[in-house]
Amino acid sequence: MAVSFDDKFNACIQNFTNISKPDYTKSELNYYADFVELTALFSNQDGITLGDIQDRFFGEKDYENAGKRDEDEIFLQDIFQIISERVLIYENDYPFSYTESEILTLKPDLNTNNKLYLSLLISSKLNIFNEFRADLTTDFETISYSVLKQFLPTNSKVKEFGKNTEYEGNAINKIKQLADDLDLTVDDYELSQVGERNNQERGLDIIGWLPFNDKCGNKIILLCQCACGKQYESKQHDTRRFENYLKFYKTKPQHTMFIPYSLINVRAKKFYHSDYIEKEYLIFERKRILEYHKDDTFENLESYKIVNKCIEFMKSGV
DNA sequence: ATAGGAGCATGATACAGCCT
């Protein structure tokens, strides 16, 4: 009854084929750019052009007036503008080449970071890679863990609190153990509000802190949440709950999110979708994750296998 | 068996823009 890897993969390909045009909101060009990159990944080795995407998105459409047609044309150009930007900002990490002839194609030889890029791309399209959802979300947490370790000074502590956690018992017990590790006390009333039968993590996936040898609770602490789904906005409150459970001492924890989407807007030196990102959050998005992933964590993950399968699939030229 | 969590789909509602 076990579904094989190949079956799952084929189901994903089918999911992708069934979507001729994803219906994100018009302004979400990033998401469309991701979809275009996926199209290039699953095309045969010839790559794709703006015209191919035009056919895929609007092939059936009868235009009543030229204005609408122009509007769609500009929309497509804006998407490819984002892709041109990505070529520049991701440099060697970018797994695609976008040539002078304006063909988007997968590079022939991909290094680990190129594959990690593809993994993040796939993880941000869980509706398509639905069959691998569990693998992709747990692997994303593992990747985020490794990134945070690389990002923080070498003596800092980084722990997984979600999947693969070393903390045991129900949520209340996990939080108590964590408080102990951090030399903090818990707010008993707030903690009593957590169900005894809640065995999970209450929205904290990873935690990192800069330790001191003393037992004083005054320290820099990062509370991290990993979110693959498109609704990462709505998960931003999750780590805030820990400000109720734990009595932080003279410092505020740094709320942090890991997101597989590409959010850096180079020209503005800010984020795309900036209005979705709350105050006082540190964001690790696609570009930053690639910048700080330096060890071999990724190569041992299921998502690495999935990426390789995609590449193999593309080269077989179906 | 059960609870909790992740993520998505769906449907109701409100609203802006456009046509007549």
Added chain:
DNA sequence: AGGCTGTATCATGCTCCTAT
């Protein structure tokens, strides 16, 4: 003005998964 249409937002519910 009235009505049509596409779009955005929100709450709800569904499915799948995991830990106990």
